[in-house]
Amino acid sequence: MAQIDKMETHVEKKSPANEFYEVFSSKAHLIPKACPDKIKSIEVVEGDWKSVGSVKLWTYCIGGNTSSSKERVEKKDDKNKSITFKALDGEVMKDFKSVISILEVSAKDDGSLVKWTLEYEKSNEKLLPPDAYLSLVISMSKEIDAYLLKLGTWFSNTTKIMAQIAKMEVQAEIKSPASKFHEVCSRKVYLVPKACPEKIKSIEVVEGDWKTVGSVQLWTYFIGGNTEEAKLVVERVDEENKTVTMNVVEGDIVKYFKIFKCTIQVTVKDKGSLVTWSVEYEKLNESGPAPDAYLNFAMGIVENVDAYLLKA
Structure with missing residues (x-):
């Protein structure tokens, strides 16, 4: 039977939950702008920026090296602000049979609480858990938060769903x-x-x-x-x-x-x-x-x- 392990982390943010969630659910093209030292590019390979089943190619810096990975949006729950991503190929799959990332964003006080969960299966039991990837998503989350706060009203006004379009x-x-x-x-x-x-x-x-x-x-x-x-x-x-x-x-x-x-x-x-x-x-x-x-x-x-x- 496959041994699925799990790691998770919580990060408090000052930006609104709906804005942070929207970046990952439909505006991932903003992430390289928010984290230029960590995320070099994100490209749509199949589908689009927001649909379940869409595939994106991420090019990122980790451990002093530039790596790439394709990931597919497996599930989205806009009501509960949750997205599930599955790694398909790339550097990360050299050490793991499967890697699934789950993002959950909830409102907290004047900001939000971001929870990242990594579910993974090692290709070899002697391998270390994916701590470096968890550290990457934590620092990425902090920089996206700062980016959204800098954009402020501009982001809110241009992403709000309007009634009279x-x-x-x-x-x-x-x-x-x-x-x-x-x-x-x-x-x-x-x-x-x-x-x-x-x-x-x-x-x-x-x-x-x-x-x-x-x-x-x-x-x-x-x-x-x-x-x-x-x-x-x-x-x-x-x-x-x-x-x-x-x-x-x-x-x-x-x-x-x-x-x-x-x-x-x-x-x-x-x-x-x-x-x-x-x-x-x-x-x-x-x-x-x-x-x-x-x-x-x-x-x-x-x-x-x-x-x-x-x-x-």
């Missing part, structure tokens, strides 16, 4: 290949000001880079005779379905909208492509404007980028 979308047929147009949206956004100099003054990377989920970009653009700015976070890139989702977190747009999230999807159509640009939004007040002007503006960008790609 509306959606609008527009479509445009273009002549350039779907793969080329998606490439501009997903990792070559710096080409957009070249394609649309009368609409886009500049796009700069504020955090991260041009292609990584979680990166932050600052757009400066011309609309309605005015120059505006928008700081946005790249929330999701789906290469298979050629989809990019960006969330506006600062700038002129947030004067009118609590939520403003753009999704660009490109599909093959005949000899060209079909671009669907959708916006999920919540107005600051019901009498505020709908985002028609921004959608018309987006269609102008699509036309200009298409022409630019055809000339390239």
Whole structure:
């Protein structure tokens, strides 16, 4: 019969339980930002950032070495703020037949209590227990807590579930290949000001880079005779379905909208492509404007980028 051993630890945190839990349940792309010395990268290999069954590849530093491991989300309980992960391969599986990590987060006083449990089976009884991995998750938890406290209201406002979210979308047929147009949206956004100099003054990377989920970009653009700015976070890139989702977190747009999230999807159509640009939004007040002007503006960008790609 298999010998399953268990280790667990409790860590008190100052950040709210729902925010800490949300990082691991749907925003794991923030973890390398919070723990750059410990977590080098996290990539989605199968699925997405939030679904049960999704697989992620973690690259991390432990014991002075860089290691990697794939883990699958086995179970999520949003009500009780609990997630179960199972290691599938990587360095950790050289010493263990199985490793399961369970995260539980509960509210405590003005902060939260984080409980990590490791259930493991050694490949050899003479091997030591995985103390180093437990130490890693403890220090990782502390740095995520500090990161969330630094973000403060920004994180709370941009992750809160809103009641009055509306959606609008527009479509445009273009002549350039779907793969080329998606490439501009997903990792070559710096080409957009070249394609649309009368609409886009500049796009700069504020955090991260041009292609990584979680990166932050600052757009400066011309609309309605005015120059505006928008700081946005790249929330999701789906290469298979050629989809990019960006969330506006600062700038002129947030004067009118609590939520403003753009999704660009490109599909093959005949000899060209079909671009669907959708916006999920919540107005600051019901009498505020709908985002028609921004959608018309987006269609102008699509036309200009298409022409630019055809000339390239």
